[in-house]
Structure formats: structure tokens, C-alpha cells
Amino acid sequence: MRIVFVLHQFYPEFSGGTEHVALNLARSLQRAGHYVHVLACAMRPLPSKRRWRITREIDIIHEVYHGVPITWIARKHLPAMGDIAFDVAPATVNKLSIWMRAQRFDLMHLFHAMRMSSAVLAAQQCKLPYVATVTDFFFGCYRVNSINMQGNFCTGPQEGQVCERDCLTPPWTGSSLLNRYQQSQALLQAAGERVVPSEYVAQYFRNAFPAMSWRVIPHGIDFLNLLPASRKDDASCVEDKSRDFIVLGYLGSIIQPKGLHILLQALARTPSPRLRLRIVGGFYGDPVYKRDIVRMIEADPRVQWEGQVDPTLIASELKQMDLLCLPSLMPETFSLALHEAAVLQIPALVSDLGAQEHYVTQHQSGRVIARGDIFAWSQALQEIASDPQQISAWRANIRMPYRVEEEAFFYESLYRQFIKLS
Template structure:
């Protein structure tokens, strides 16, 4: 099969969870002999990109990547309120310049709603994976302007009531929900990365058939979890993009409040928020906190072996949290925010603690408690679930692609 992955951003410019999952799926499909390519957007020209026919192209770990230069300064267009000038035409030229793809896998439609509309209008076979809440929430995270959790857009009425903006009218909120909902209804299959995500979308689109496929972890790359000693300082680890939304500021503040000489915090990942970086640096000056650059994906298993506890302090609901499941593969119990899928998984399995997302004092207390009670960590480790394997995820999607192709052939006969 010829498979195209459609994603809002990708390597070499971005390396977050969705990008990592997309690359994993592309490699899994390649290992089965399928031809794969990626279509995305690019924010930075220059090497390793090559410019040709209005697109930037490069090879990422053996996967051909084609990127449309992003038009800055159009946030409402990017979020799907309005079409983006020329995007549909550019994607159409790209499709027409290539041998026909058997299936397109839409991993994230931010900035690319026009491309998905083209697929729908062409009656192309495409699969949509709900990696977050973008298609029902213009803020992407189901968090209202006042910081409270939203139960859903209710056709745009809740957006107008709780997230009003002078740039967006009530009719535009409703129009966005209808526009992006039509992309879901036009898909050959819709997949959610967790039951939590499936439930949130089903509340808004009860007519959708949604199946759940969790993101896989390359378990073969993880060594056997190391034996933990009862003495020595505890290492708390944060892995991922260092941002306010992901809670990097909160965990640094909580750790400084805990002020435990028998513990240290390692924050590992890229930071694109200078003010946050400065605040964390200030916290680090009075506590055992280190801030480290992102590591290549191949080095993540080794890095996690150096942690005792994984911290996932997200300030918004996690749709899945690949970092949490990679931590499970490394044998790490977790402290997580009581939001979204991460909080649900930890509560259900009893492999850590789900803490109030915005309460730094509660996080500081939990850190101190673990330093004083190492036996609690051992009990949590015994309850860590085995995450799905990346091979399992790839196999499920390949079977789904085949079903889409077969169904279309039957319909055309």
C-alpha cells in the first residue's frame, strides 16, 4: 500500500508526542513493505529542507517528508475557523504530482483542515486519529478561559459563553464545530488514543463510530528496569516539552517548596517559552533542580533508567501521555495531574498518585512524603501496567488501512 501521513508539524522542526507516534507508525508500515510519506507544515526554512515546487522536502529517518511553508499571523485560519489561502490548491497539486495514495492517515488537522476537506470532497479513503481535542475545541485542551475544565463545545454554545473573543462570533464558533465535524463524518475510520478522548468526542458527536487504539512503546528498546535502592537521593524526572501547559513551571515551584536535600528534579526537554525558562532557572538556584536539553528518542530508555519517579504535571487534560507510558516501560511510578487520561490510568492501576493540577503545595507534600516513605514507591512499582507495544499499534493500523482499501474497492465494484 501507499500511505500518506498528514500531521500539523513534524521532524526535523518538532519532536513532540504526536510527531513521535507518527514516525513510529510510518516505520511500522515501512517494516511491512508499504510505501509511506508525510505531509506537514514548516515554520523554518534552511537545511535540511530542500525547496521545490512551493514545498520543502527532506528525509527523516528514512521517511520522505513534504512540508508546506506556514503562513504566520493567521491563528483563526490555522484553528479551522476559515480556509487558509492557497492551502487546498497546494495540497491538491501535491496529490496530483504523486502516484495515488491508497489511504491517508490524518494524525492532526491543525493548519490542515483544508487538506482534509479536499480528501473528503475527493471521496478519498482517510483515517483520523484523535490525538487531542483540536477538532472539538479551538483552544485544543478543553480548558476554558477561566481555567476550569470544559465538558465540551455543545455545538459552539459553550465556546461563546466561556471562551468569548471579540474576533469570533457565536455563528463562527458553531460553524467551526460543524466544519470540523464534517471531516470526522467523512472519514473511513475514526480512532481515539484513549477511552477518555473517545468519550469527549462521543459527547459532541454521538453519531460517530470511534475505536480506541493506544499509542505503542518500543518495549524492545527498554532494558529491564533496574533494581532500586532504599537509600540515596530520589530522582524525580520531567520529560517532554518544557511549557506552562505541560506543568513544568508548577513542578519546579513544588520541588523548590519541598526543599528536600534527599531529592533532586531533572527537567529534560526543549523550551520555547523564555519567561518560563527564566522562572525555572530561578527556582533551580535554590533547589536541586537541573534543566537539560531534549535527548534523541533513542536515548529516552536510558534516560528514564536514571529516574526514580516520573512527573506528569500537565495543566490541561492529557489525551494519552506517551511519556507516562514510556515511564511505565522503564518501571517508573508516576506523580500526575488529576486531569485527563494520565490521571485516570494512574488512579485505575494504583501505580502512583493523581494530584490537583494547579496545587503546588499538594505536589510539594507528595514529593516530601515519597522521600520519607520509600516503601510506597515499591508498592506502586508492583502495579505498573504494561504499555502497548509499538508493533501492536502498527499492526492494528495496518489492518485498518487494509479494511479501508477493501471497503472502497467493494463500493467501487
């Protein structure tokens, strides 16, 4: 099969959860003998020497990342409101339609519609069937995280009425929020299948779009990449008596909703010399937030920031951690980092919301802490510093997550259904 993955951004420019999920699945499908091509929006300027040859009127270049071919379309060719709405650029739709036909794709797999609604409409013009995987709340929430302007969790847009009541801010009006909901609904209804990674997020979308069915397929983990970093003989393991410190770990994008500042402030209130913190992730967006985080890191010699790392190096970073810390301020739909850590038998401290709370509570593989509560996080860190054997008990409860090969098998079965129907 020839499959095009469509998403709002991709490696190496961005390295968030959606990008990681798409890369893992693309490589697994390649190993199964399929051709997978990524179409993504480039936020960076594109070099003119590698423009798309079909037309000189649009900036598109081709690259390869870890064996996966990518076609980048410049942000300037996509609607200005694309970051929050489902607007399309007609000229871009036509050019992408030509490209999709030329590539002879059998199916499109939509991973994120932000900025990429033009690609979805192009696929519809080509009569290209598509499957949609929902990795966050963007289809139901223009704020993406389903947290309203009062800081409370939102259970759904109710055809834009809840958005108008709780999140009405320029450029939105009541009618435009209703229109956004209707556009989102139409895009999802046209998908052959709508997939979510957890029952938690399925419940949200059943409430947001009650007339639609939702299939749960957990994101698969690339065991082949992680297992060489087995912790069995790792000298950094907590049970090793040769050292007297505990390595906490943060893995993910460094943006305000992910809550790294909560963890750093909690650690600052916990002066135990037994604790270390290793931060793996890159900064995106708000420069003020970056400045504040850098200052907190520099103020605590126990903290080490590794920056954004190549996905093939995630295993080596994880194996240096004893306890993963995910202090998110927004509900997560899955948490790839949590499940990758589980492969290496690393328990976690997580915030009390979203799919990660459900996972840790279900398996008793860590501790759930109140969202945004610096005192509660500090207290948890102090208790761990005083009794590190808690980590051993949590580790014993960890269950292995789905493999990416299992995820690919489920999707391959879906693909074949819709290719036959088309």
C-alpha cells in the first residue's frame, strides 16, 4: 500500500508526541512492506533550490528523516487561522490534489488537522479514503487542551455553545465557533474511521460528537529501539547501593501546559541532596516561559537539561532515570513518554487528570499528584527521597504496553477495508 501521513508538523523541526507516534508507525509499516510518505507543514523558511517541481508557485520541498520520505509545505501557503480553525487555501488544495494523484496514494492517514485542512480537502477531491487518528483535543477545542479560560477542564463544545460561554475571545464570535464545530464535524464524518489512543479521550469525543463512533487503538511503543537499553545491568538503578541519589526525569516538549515549572519549583522546595533531575526536551513558543525555565535550571545544580534529542536516543536517556515526572497542567490523551518508560520498568509521578492518571491508578505503577500543586509535588519528592524503596514497589506493578507492531497490524487491517471500499 502507498499511504500518506498528514500532520501539522514533524521531525526534525518538532519532536512532540504526535510526531513521535507518526514516526514510529511509519517505520513499522515500512518494515511490513508498505510505502509511507509524510506531508507536513514547515514553520521554518524553505530553501528555494529544492522546490516542488510540479509548480513554481508554491514552496514545497522533499526530505528524508530516518528513512521516511517527507514533503514539506511552507506555512505561508496555508490559512492564517489554520492554527485554531479549519480554514482552507483553495490554490493550495488544488496543488496538493495534483501531487496526491501523481504519487498514486491508496489512502491518507490524518494525524493532525491543525494548519492541514487544505490537505484533507485535497484528499477528498482525489476521492482518497482516509483514517483520522485523534492525538489531542483540537477537533473539539480551539485551545487544543480542553482547558477553558477559567482554567477548568471542559467536557465538550456542545456545538460551540460551551466555547462561546467559556472561551469567547477575539477573533471568535458565537457564529464562528458554531462554524468551527460544524467544519470539524464534517471533516471527522468524512473519515472512514476515527481512532483515539485511550478510552479516556474516547469518552470526551463521544460527548463532543455523539453521532459518531470511535475506535480505541493505543499508541504502540517501539520496543526494538528501547529494549537494547535494558535496565537489568544498569548501574544507575535505584536498587544499586553504590550510589545514594535518585534521578528524576522529565521527557517532553518544554511548554507551559506541560508543567515543568511546577516540577522545578517543587524540587527547589525539596532541598534533599539525594535528588537529581534530568530534563529531556526542547523549547517551543513563549520566550518568556523559556527564560523563566532556564533561570530555574541554572539556580539548582541538581538539575541537568539535555535539550531535544533524536528519537533513537530516547532509550539511552530514559535508562538514566529512576522515576519519570509528568506534571502536566492539561489532560493528556495518552502520554507516549509514560508508556516508553514502562517498557524500561520506570514508574512515574503524574498529574491527577487525563489518560496518564488513569494508567498509573489502574496499575499502581507510580503516584498521582494534584495538578499544579507545588506543595503536593514537593511533599511527594521528599517522601521518595526519604524512602526510595517506593520506586521498587511501583516498578513491580508495571505492565508492558502495546508494541508498535501491534498498532501497525490494527491500522493495516483498517487500511485494507477502506482501500477495498474505494
